[in-house]
Amino acid sequence: MIRKKKSKFSFFSKSVFVANVMAAIMLLISYCAAFVDPQTFWPLAFFGLAYPAFFFINVLFIIYWLIRSPKFALLSFLCILTGYKFVASHIGFRETTAIAVPKSSQNFLRVMTYNVHNFKKFGDKNDEFTKDQILDLIRKEQPDVLCIQEFFSRKKGDYNFIKLIQEIMDTEHYYFEPSTDNGYETLGMAIFSKLPIKNKGILHFKDVQGNEALFVDVKFNDKPVRIYNVHFQSINFKPEDYKYIKGITKERDVESSRRIGSRLKRAFLKRSDQVKLVKKHTEELNSPFVVVGDFNDTPVSFTVNYMSDGLKNAFREKGSGFGITYNGEFPNFQIDYILVSKEVNVKNYLIIDKKLSDHYPVRSDLEF
Numbered sequence: 001m002i003r004k005k006k007s008k009f010s011f012f013s014k015s016v017f018v019a020n021v022m023a024a025i026m027l028l029i030s031y032c033a034a035f036v037d038p039q040t041f042w043p044l045a046f047f048g049l050a051y052p053a054f055f056f057i058n059v060l061f062i063i064y065w066l067i068r069s070p071k072f073a074l075l076s077f078l079c080i081l082t083g084y085k086f087v088a089s090h091i092g093f094r095e096t097t098a099i100a101v102p103k104s105s106q107n108f109l110r111v112m113t114y115n116v117h118n119f120k121k122f123g124d125k126n127d128e129f130t131k132d133q134i135l136d137l138i139r140k141e142q143p144d145v146l147c148i149q150e151f152f153s154r155k156k157g158d159y160n161f162i163k164l165i166q167e168i169m170d171t172e173h174y175y176f177e178p179s180t181d182n183g184y185e186t187l188g189m190a191i192f193s194k195l196p197i198k199n200k201g202i203l204h205f206k207d208v209q210g211n212e213a214l215f216v217d218v219k220f221n222d223k224p225v226r227i228y229n230v231h232f233q234s235i236n237f238k239p240e241d242y243k244y245i246k247g248i249t250k251e252r253d254v255e256s257s258r259r260i261g262s263r264l265k266r267a268f269l270k271r272s273d274q275v276k277l278v279k280k281h282t283e284e285l286n287s288p289f290v291v292v293g294d295f296n297d298t299p300v301s302f303t304v305n306y307m308s309d310g311l312k313n314a315f316r317e318k319g320s321g322f323g324i325t326y327n328g329e330f331p332n333f334q335i336d337y338i339l340v341s342k343e344v345n346v347k348n349y350l351i352i353d354k355k356l357s358d359h360y361p362v363r364s365d366l367e368f
Helices: 011-032 043-049 051-068 070-082 084-090 128-141 161-169 239-246 254-283 302-308 314-318
Strands: 108-115 145-154 173-181 185-193 197-204 212-220 223-231 289-294 311-313 336-341 345-351 362-367
Touching: 011 043, 011 051, 011 070, 043 051, 043 254, 051 070, 051 084, 070 084, 084 314, 108 128, 108 223, 108 289, 108 336, 128 161, 145 161, 145 212, 145 223, 145 289, 161 173, 161 185, 173 197, 173 212, 185 197, 185 212, 185 223, 197 254, 212 254, 223 254, 254 289, 254 302, 302 311, 302 336, 311 314, 314 336, 314 345, 336 345, 336 362
Parallel strands: 108 145, 223 289
Antiparallel strands: 108 362, 145 185, 173 185, 197 212, 212 223, 289 336, 311 336, 345 362
C-alpha cells in the first residue's frame, strides 16, 4: 500500500504564504506612488500613504519565515530591498551628527523650518508656557535663517512674535506674508534671517488660503543663496474627522471614511499642482538654493519625490533614527523637509524632540 506523501506546508502556513504574497504586492504598488502623478491616477497616492504599514507587515512576514522556513523570507526581503530608497527616507541608519549646540563653523549656514501651529498646542487658546518654550528653542538653536509655517503675530503686546523673534535672533531682516489680517492679529508664513535679504517674493497657490511658498535671496560668504519656505496643501481635517480616526477600530462609519478619503484625495491633487509650480521656479535659478517647509506629504509621495529630484534630502544625507516630524492626531509621519541643491553639503540634521506645536522643528547646518 502506497502512502501519500504529507504536504510540507500546513493549511495555516499556506494561508500565511498567500497573505505574504498579497502584502508584498501592496508594498511594491506603494512605491509607484512616488513616481505617478496623482493627476494621472490618484488612488496610488493612498498606497504611498500606507507604505509604513505595508513595510511593517512585510517585516513581520520575514520574522515568521525565518522561524518557519527561511527561504520564503526572501519574498518580503527582496521587495523591501527593491524600495531601500524609501526605507532610507524613513530611517537614518547612522549615529546622529547633530546635537543642540552652536554651529561648529562660521562657514556653515544654519537653516531651521518649523510649523509652529500659531504658537500653540492642539487647543484653540494660546498659552504662555507654549509660547515661551518655542521662543526658548529658537533662542537656543540660533538659526541663521528661520522658516515658519502657520505663523501668528499680534500688532503689539506679549504675542507680537515678529518683534520677539527679531530680538532673539538679533536681526531686523524678515519677510512675512499674511494670509489673514484683522488689524489686530495676523496669520501667514514668515522667514527671519540674520543675513540681509536682497530680494523676496511669494508663489501663490490657486484656490487655497494659508498654503503658499515664500522665497528670499541672501548672501552668505559672498555667495548668493535662495531660501524657499513652502507650505503645501493641508488636508484640513475637522474635529469630527480626528474623532473618527481615534475611534476607527471601534465603529465602522462609511460616511466618515468617505469624507476623510475625499479630503485626502483633494490634498493629493492640489499638492501635485503646487509642487510643479515651485519646482519650475527653482529650475530657473543659477545659484545654490534650499527648499524647506511643511510638505504635508510622506517620503513615498509624488510631492516629495518630484521636489527632491536632482536635490539632496538632508534627512537622507545625515538623518538618524526615525524621521518623524509630525506629532499630531493623524498617524505620525515625516512631512517636514530640508532639500538643498547638489552643490550644497549637508553637515548635520536634527529633528528637535520638543512637542510644542503639532510639528517638530527641523534644522540643518549647510556648507556652500
